[in-house]
Amino acid sequence: MMRPTRFCIPMALLACAVVAAPAHAGWGDALKSQANKAIKHEKKPAKADAGPIESRIEPQATPENIAKFKTALQTEMAEREKVTKFLATVKSPEAYQKCHNDWVLGPEGQKLGKRYAEGMDGKSGAELQKQMETIGKEMEQSIEKACGPDPGHYGQGWASQQTREAIGKASDQFAEDDYAYGTWKEWVLEFCKYVEALKKQPDSAQKLAKIKDEGLRIPGSGTGIYYVYTASEANALLEQCETLVPLIQATL
Numbered sequence: 001m002m003r004p005t006r007f008c009i010p011m012a013l014l015a016c017a018v019v020a021a022p023a024h025a026g027w028g029d030a031l032k033s034q035a036n037k038a039i040k041h042e043k044k045p046a047k048a049d050a051g052p053i054e055s056r057i058e059p060q061a062t063p064e065n066i067a068k069f070k071t072a073l074q075t076e077m078a079e080r081e082k083v084t085k086f087l088a089t090v091k092s093p094e095a096y097q098k099c100h101n102d103w104v105l106g107p108e109g110q111k112l113g114k115r116y117a118e119g120m121d122g123k124s125g126a127e128l129q130k131q132m133e134t135i136g137k138e139m140e141q142s143i144e145k146a147c148g149p150d151p152g153h154y155g156q157g158w159a160s161q162q163t164r165e166a167i168g169k170a171s172d173q174f175a176e177d178d179y180a181y182g183t184w185k186e187w188v189l190e191f192c193k194y195v196e197a198l199k200k201q202p203d204s205a206q207k208l209a210k211i212k213d214e215g216l217r218i219p220g221s222g223t224g225i226y227y228v229y230t231a232s233e234a235n236a237l238l239e240q241c242e243t244l245v246p247l248i249q250a251t252l
């Protein structure tokens with residue numbers, strides 16, 4: 001991706017010490033909100049308020065698929081943690097700008113400006129353009145070495161793209177269906193939240209035993225809309241809720 005070069009040529013190396021840098025506030029919020037947007041999908045709980053309990057989640061909640069889902073969640077978390085750690089190394093626009101200005105007005109900046117001015121003698125057209133590009137790249141590298149990454153390159157748009165890529169990598173590990181990963185986050189979380197609330201009820205043992213034997217329907221949004229889990233799916237998910245819920249919540 002092409003990025004703008006942050007320098008002024010020729011003698012403006014010294015003259016334009018103050019250059020506005022785009023704000024980068026809200027990186028953490030961008031990562032969270034983009035994850036929420038990225039897992040929205042068209043597949044909703046099915047109308048299944050009566051009759052035999054059949055599998056409704058795609059792919060089915062088998063132990064093998066649950067294991068793949070867990071791995072996918074861990075992948076997404078790891079990718080997002082990389083972004084968070086990198087952003088922690090990026091200065092605020094104000095701190096970066098001060099460092100940038102200090103460098104431009106300091107010995108290195110003045111030396112580079114002088115070398116550029118001297119290099120202009122006898123050059124024109126393509127030669128001058130090449131000289132400008134050479135000095136510009138050298139200046140950009142020197143400032144990054146002294147001040148760190150330019151926060152103007154790592155704002156909300158960049159953070160959102162990194163989140164999409166993290167979700168994409170995780171989704172690819174889980175299933176071919178692009179919606180499946182987001183669907184599972186919703187369905188697994190609904191199941192585990194329901195069971196957690198159920199455990200606080202006096203007759204929880206009896207109700208849990210019934211779920212293990214018969215499966216479960218959880219009312220969704222809308223009349224006759226339910227999240228439906230077979231007995232085998234319920235048993236497989238019950239064993240993993242404690243592990244899966246924190247992973248899902250960390251990626252919402």
